[in-house]
Structures are given as structure tokens and as C-alpha cells.
Amino acid sequence: MATPTRTAARTTRATGPRHAPPPRLRTPRRQRHSLARPRRSVPLTLLTGLVVLYTLVPLLWLVISATKSQEGLADSFGLWFGGDFSLWDNVKETFTYNDGVFTRWLLNTLLxxxxxxxxxxxxxxLGGYALAKFDFPGKRVVFAVVIGAVAVPGTALAVPTFLMFGEMGLTNTPWAVIIPSLISPFGLYLMWVFATEAIPAELLEAARVDGAGELRTFVQVCLPLLAPGMVTVLLFTMVQTWNNYFLPLIMIKDPDWYPLTLGLNSWNAQASTAGGEPVFHLVITGSLLTILPLIAAFLLLQKFWQSGLAAGSVKE
Structure with a gap:
């Protein structure tokens, strides 16, 4: 009579060796629970809450204060409404005060x-695309110059720029603000990085094989791919130019060419001059009107600039 051991040996020789399936690695229950629900960090939550308060409280104060009259600003608590709601009267007076100079400052800022x-x-x-997709002698030197320019603050260049524009006779003109604003080292670097990741080299080679010139390739093929980066750079440069204060301060003396930043500062300084009329309610209302276009631009272009900031963060 065959023993169980011999029977198993015959079965193995007849059918060949059987490989047992690999053991399954089971995730511990606690680990699976932690993956499904990330653990909350109390210090990080408190820190985030402080940052939110630091960001929103000044904006809340600005909105509430814009609803008060000149007398209501001094008679009420800063973070609560006063007895009178004067928002619409303040807006109307802001645009009509001093012969409607606020509208002129707004148009100057838009210009x-x-x-x-x-x-x-x-x-x-243009510069970022060229630096990303073309090779030329001195490219590393250009890269070093761009990185160095990003690290230099704009205020350090304000006085040399004023001296140079003074020799050219461009001070106290709009060009003294427009021409320096055309240079954005950070925008150039951002477009350089974005163009490197967003435009495959195979796509450019295919367009050139099909007979497309460099200009047509850039306009019809590359520009649509660069749209998120363009919107991101546009938003950053727009905010920088819109909030620019120091450069117009040293370049422009004529109030007719003031941007909103200088104009509102001149209204704020009226209270400290002899015989000056304090118009703090107009300064606050004008500040609220000033930030509304920036908020609208960020909200409308949110999808584009978020994808533009994420460019290059993931390497495939």
C-alpha cells in the first residue's frame, strides 16, 4: 500500500512542481486608516488660522471703514460698522473730489x-522662449545675469535710474515709469522655465519639417502652449506695476501724472499740512476701489495662473 509521501511524490512528477502564489502584503489596519484619513496637525492648523486672520483682517477693516463717514471713522470701533452707512456717498465723493482727479489717477495707472x-x-x-529653445554662445552668462537681476531689489536701482533718466530729460513724464516697468527678470526666468517644460522639442522639429518658419511656429504652435505662463507673468507684472510707489515717487512731480498710489498718499498727507482738509474716508474708499481690479483679475484668471505656477514642478 502506497504511503502518502510516495503518492505526493508521484503527483509532483506527473504534473510538475506547483508554485504557490506569492503571499499578499496586507496593510495594517492602522496604516490603512491613516492613509484614508490624513492625520491632522494642531500646530499647523493654528498657524494656518493665524495666516488667514493676518490676511483677511486688514481687508475686513478696509471694507467696514469704507462704509463710514469722516466723523464715523473717529466715533466707532474699527472692525464694526458705524451708525451711518455712507459707502455710496463715499464712492461718489471719491470720484468728484478735487475736480475728479481720482479718475485721472486711475487712468494713469491703467496706462x-x-x-x-x-x-x-x-x-x-519672447526672451524666455528664445532662451529655452535656442542654443547660442554665452547662454550660461545670460542665465547668471537673469538670476542675479532677480536677486537685486528694485529700490536699489531707483536712484541710478533717476540719474540716467534725468540726463535723458524723461523725468516727470509717463515714460519714466513705463520704461523701467518693461524689465521683469523674474517674469523672464519664469517664462524660461515654463517654455522648457511646456514645449516639446519633437513638436518644434515636426513643425519645421512641415515647412513652417520660426515666426509661424512660434505664433501658431508655441503661443497656445505658453498661455498659462503668459497669464502668470502678466498677473505678477500687473500687480507690481499697479502697486508701484517708490519709482513714481522719485520720477514724477506733476500730480496730473500720479498713479493711484501717489494720489491717495497725497490725500492722506493733507491732514498734516497747514489748512489741509482731512479726507481719510476718501483715502480708505479709494484704497478699496484700487484693489478691486486686482481681485477681479486673480479670480477670473485663477485657472491659468495656478497651472502656470505648477509648471516644472513634476518631472516625467
Whole structure:
């Protein structure tokens, strides 16, 4: 009679060796629970809450204060509404005070943003695309210069720029603000990185094989791919030009060419001059009106600039 051991040996010889399936690695229950629900960090939550408060409280104060009259600003708590709601009266007075000079300052700011920030975006797109997709002698030197320019603050160049523009006779003119705004080292670097990741070299080679010239390839093939980066650079340069204060301060003396930053500062300084009329309620209302276009631009172009900031963060 065959024993169980011999029977198993015959079965193995007849059917061949059987490989047992690999053991399954089971994730511990605690680990699976932690993967499904990330552990909350109390210190990080508190820190995030402090950052949110630091960001929103000044904006809340600005919105509430814009609803108060000049007398209501001194008679009420800063973070709560006063007895009178004067928002619409303040807005109307802001646009009509001093012969409607606020409208002139707003148009000046739009002029500086359209020509300065728009031109800086165009130059950054052209320069970043060329640096990313073309090889030429001295490319590393250009890269070092761009990185160095990003590290130099704009205030350090304000006085040399003023002296140079003074010799050229361009001070106290809009060009003294527009021309320096055309240079954006950070925008150039951002477009350089974005163009490197967003435009495959095979796509350019295919377009050239099909007979497309460099200009047609750039306009019809590359520009649509560079749209998120262009919007990101445009937003950064627009905010920088819109909030620019120090450069117009040293370049422009004529109030008719003031941007909003200098204009509102001149209204704020009226209270400290002899016989000056304090108009703090107009300064606050004008500040609220000033930030509304920036908020609208970020909200409308949110999808583009977020994807532009994420360019190059993942390497495939």
C-alpha cells in the first residue's frame, strides 16, 4: 500500500512542481486608516488660522471703514460698522473730489499697467522662449545675469535710474515709469522655465519639417502652449506695476501724472499740512476701489495662473 509521501511524490512528477502564489502584503489596519484619513496637525492648523486672520483682517477693516463717514471713522470701533452707512456717498465723493482727479489717477495707472506690464509680459515671453529653445554662445552668462537681476531689489536701482533718466530729460513724464516697468527678470526666468517644460522639442522639429518658419511656429504652435505662463507673468507684472510707489515717487512731480498710489498718499498727507482738509474716508474708499481690479483679475484668471505656477514642478 502506497504511503502518502510516495503518492505526493508521484503527483509532483506527473504534473510538475506547483508554485504557490506569492503571499499578499496586507496593510495594517492602522496604516490603512491613516492613509484614508490624513492625520491632522494642531500646530499647523493654528498657524494656518493665524495666516488667514493676518490676511483677511486688514481687508475686513478696509471694507467696514469704507462704509463710514469722516466723523464715523473717529466715533466707532474699527472692525464694526458705524451708525451711518455712507459707502455710496463715499464712492461718489471719491470720484468728484478735487475736480475728479481720482479718475485721472486711475487712468494713469491703467496706462502704466497696459504699456508697462503688457510690454514686460511680451518681452518675457519672447526672451524666455528664445532662451529655452535656442542654443547660442554665452547662454550660461545670460542665465547668471537673469538670476542675479532677480536677486537685486528694485529700490536699489531707483536712484541710478533717476540719474540716467534725468540726463535723458524723461523725468516727470509717463515714460519714466513705463520704461523701467518693461524689465521683469523674474517674469523672464519664469517664462524660461515654463517654455522648457511646456514645449516639446519633437513638436518644434515636426513643425519645421512641415515647412513652417520660426515666426509661424512660434505664433501658431508655441503661443497656445505658453498661455498659462503668459497669464502668470502678466498677473505678477500687473500687480507690481499697479502697486508701484517708490519709482513714481522719485520720477514724477506733476500730480496730473500720479498713479493711484501717489494720489491717495497725497490725500492722506493733507491732514498734516497747514489748512489741509482731512479726507481719510476718501483715502480708505479709494484704497478699496484700487484693489478691486486686482481681485477681479486673480479670480477670473485663477485657472491659468495656478497651472502656470505648477509648471516644472513634476518631472516625467
Amino acid at each position: 502704466y499697467v497696459v504699456l508697462g506690464a503688457g510690454g514686460a509680459t511680451v518681452l518675457a515671453v
